[in-house]
Amino acid sequence: MNLRHLKYFMAVAENLHFGKAAKKLFIAQPPLSRQIRQLEEELGVMLFDRDKRHVALTSQGAFLYDESQKIFNHLSAVRKTLGLMHQGVVGQINIGYVGAAMHCILPDLLVKLNSACPDVNAQLLELSTESQIQAIQTGQIDVGFIRTPVDIAGLIARSVYREPFSLVLPAEYEPVEATAAGIRALANEPFISFARVCGPGLIDSVLSICSKSGFAPRIVHETSQMNSVVRLVESGLGYSIVPSSVKNGYDLKVTFVELAGFEETAELSVVYAKGESTAIVQNFLAQVLHE
Amino acid sequence: MNLRHLKYFMAVAENLHFGKAAKKLFIAQPPLSRQIRQLEEELGVMLFDRDKRHVALTSQGAFLYDESQKIFNHLSAVRKTLGLMHQGVVGQINIGYVGAAMHCILPDLLVKLNSACPDVNAQLLELSTESQIQAIQTGQIDVGFIRTPVDIAGLIARSVYREPFSLVLPAEYEPVEATAAGIRALANEPFISFARVCGPGLIDSVLSICSKSGFAPRIVHETSQMNSVVRLVESGLGYSIVPSSVKNGYDLKVTFVELAGFEETAELSVVYAKGESTAIVQNFLAQVLHE
DNA sequence: TCAACTTGATACCTACTGAGTATTAATTGA
DNA sequence: TCAATTAATACTCAGTAGGTATCAAGTTGA
Numbered sequence: 001m002n003l004r005h006l007k008y009f010m011a012v013a014e015n016l017h018f019g020k021a022a023k024k025l026f027i028a029q030p031p032l033s034r035q036i037r038q039l040e041e042e043l044g045v046m047l048f049d050r051d052k053r054h055v056a057l058t059s060q061g062a063f064l065y066d067e068s069q070k071i072f073n074h075l076s077a078v079r080k081t082l083g084l085m086h087q088g089v090v091g092q093i094n095i096g097y098v099g100a101a102m103h104c105i106l107p108d109l110l111v112k113l114n115s116a117c118p119d120v121n122a123q124l125l126e127l128s129t130e131s132q133i134q135a136i137q138t139g140q141i142d143v144g145f146i147r148t149p150v151d152i153a154g155l156i157a158r159s160v161y162r163e164p165f166s167l168v169l170p171a172e173y174e175p176v177e178a179t180a181a182g183i184r185a186l187a188n189e190p191f192i193s194f195a196r197v198c199g200p201g202l203i204d205s206v207l208s209i210c211s212k213s214g215f216a217p218r219i220v221h222e223t224s225q226m227n228s229v230v231r232l233v234e235s236g237l238g239y240s241i242v243p244s245s246v247k248n249g250y251d252l253k254v255t256f257v258e259l260a261g262f263e264e265t266a267e268l269s270v271v272y273a274k275g276e277s278t279a280i281v282q283n284f285l286a287q288v289l290h291e
Numbered sequence: 292m293n294l295r296h297l298k299y300f301m302a303v304a305e306n307l308h309f310g311k312a313a314k315k316l317f318i319a320q321p322p323l324s325r326q327i328r329q330l331e332e333e334l335g336v337m338l339f340d341r342d343k344r345h346v347a348l349t350s351q352g353a354f355l356y357d358e359s360q361k362i363f364n365h366l367s368a369v370r371k372t373l374g375l376m377h378q379g380v381v382g383q384i385n386i387g388y389v390g391a392a393m394h395c396i397l398p399d400l401l402v403k404l405n406s407a408c409p410d411v412n413a414q415l416l417e418l419s420t421e422s423q424i425q426a427i428q429t430g431q432i433d434v435g436f437i438r439t440p441v442d443i444a445g446l447i448a449r450s451v452y453r454e455p456f457s458l459v460l461p462a463e464y465e466p467v468e469a470t471a472a473g474i475r476a477l478a479n480e481p482f483i484s485f486a487r488v489c490g491p492g493l494i495d496s497v498l499s500i501c502s503k504s505g506f507a508p509r510i511v512h513e514t515s516q517m518n519s520v521v522r523l524v525e526s527g528l529g530y531s532i533v534p535s536s537v538k539n540g541y542d543l544k545v546t547f548v549e550l551a552g553f554e555e556t557a558e559l560s561v562v563y564a565k566g567e568s569t570a571i572v573q574n575f576l577a578q579v580l581h582e
Numbered sequence: 583t584c585a586a587c588t589t590g591a592t593a594c595c596t597a598c599t600g601a602g603t604a605t606t607a608a609t610t611g612a
Numbered sequence: 613t614c615a616a617t618t619a620a621t622a623c624t625c626a627g628t629a630g631g632t633a634t635c636a637a638g639t640t641g642a
Contacts, residue, residue: 278349
């Protein structure tokens, strides 16, 4: 069987006349008769009652007509969806992100994406900066929101958000001034650090802030998750310096003090693979970047 | 597009290897590559990511694979159903019947049909004998249950049920004996008759019964519907003689007296068109006749 | 009643397209 | 650098869809 067979069959079923159907199909009548007979032979069923003068659908023919219509509708829906997928308004995009992104730009971006392309399904994966770089190379995610600067051989990163750092102190600590002098007062307190996988650039900035304030932090704990840092601070194990957006989204008993007078900022970048990407990813990147 | 394209596409999608897919399809690799490229060009979409060494489905390819699978499943279900329709175990049969048939043999027959062929849908149409004969010729019904004898040029009728006649009297009449003598006592009462469309043979039998009893009925009303006869009798307009099965199925205040000692019987026959009929009709007739 | 017309089926030929073979191009691995 | 792998390309062949001519059977109308 062939889609041609079904198409020809439907034409005959609609006209109940081989000659007229052939004309509508822009073919001659004899090949049409032959194709219909082939179809009947293959299905082992008479599709038409012919009485040398009139053509009528058999019950099997009527059934096949309905089903053929469904099949062609299905096919044209598939064609249409493929076109929409090609345009990038239908489909799926896998997005990696560091936790902080969910507390600044990511929610707005997802709302924009959803209103522009309601049939694009965004799969979100919270991953460290390092894991995202790997995940893009393996194709596990299409785009990532990472902490920069970081080594991204073969990938492209574009800065999308900058924010100051904040001191984060256990609730029982004395309040501290948001300046180099204020920080220096904490020099002997234990410092909770995040690991390099969270973003090497971030660590470097924090160390730079301390260095400019005239001390090196006394690192007692190091965690791979940014929110673990805050939890450890809450437990009173020490203080830390984190991007300011970390204070959003948690309800922990700690004190955040946004630092002033430092040029160091925490940079969030969108990262994606070099070379051609799918239309969905291009659409998404356009929304992220061109605004 | 062509079902072949989809079939080939699915083979490549399943193997992610043109050479292996071609082998499974029993064709050489080059035509397979060409067919896939044709499909991609026609759909305007890349279905596979090829990197000279590896083949992977794109998101559009993954979508098309799922949908192709559905389409082939649909097609094979259609094939299967057509086969079942051909065997006569799936489909529809249009059955005409006179009201009385529903009170004797028809319910049992429908139960038998349903248990033998649960996917056969019986469309029931209560029609007079005359209307059924026309309806068979126009193809409106496949088989009919009619009152015979009757002229059925070009059709075949087979007797399926015989029953005696019954007197039907208004409740206020005196009881009457079920014999020729008893009937004769009613000779001067008004007689409610059914029309010839209800079955000419029936009328002739009734008139024959009266004639053998020594009188001609004084016909005051004639209706085309058998159950109207009984309703008119209930209203006290007169008495009638009807097939005994008419007494079933109504709850009217009339008296039925089954006649005895007459050779006349009301005959119910199944009637159908000469020549080949669908498997469903053949199955149904086999159940009606071979038992 | 018979010729003209309709209409689907058949016979036969042509041409397009799908399949095969041989080869190329490009990448991978030893 | 060479052999191996694998998809793509070039070219040829053949099967099948489509065309034309005709037939067969039924309908219509003078």
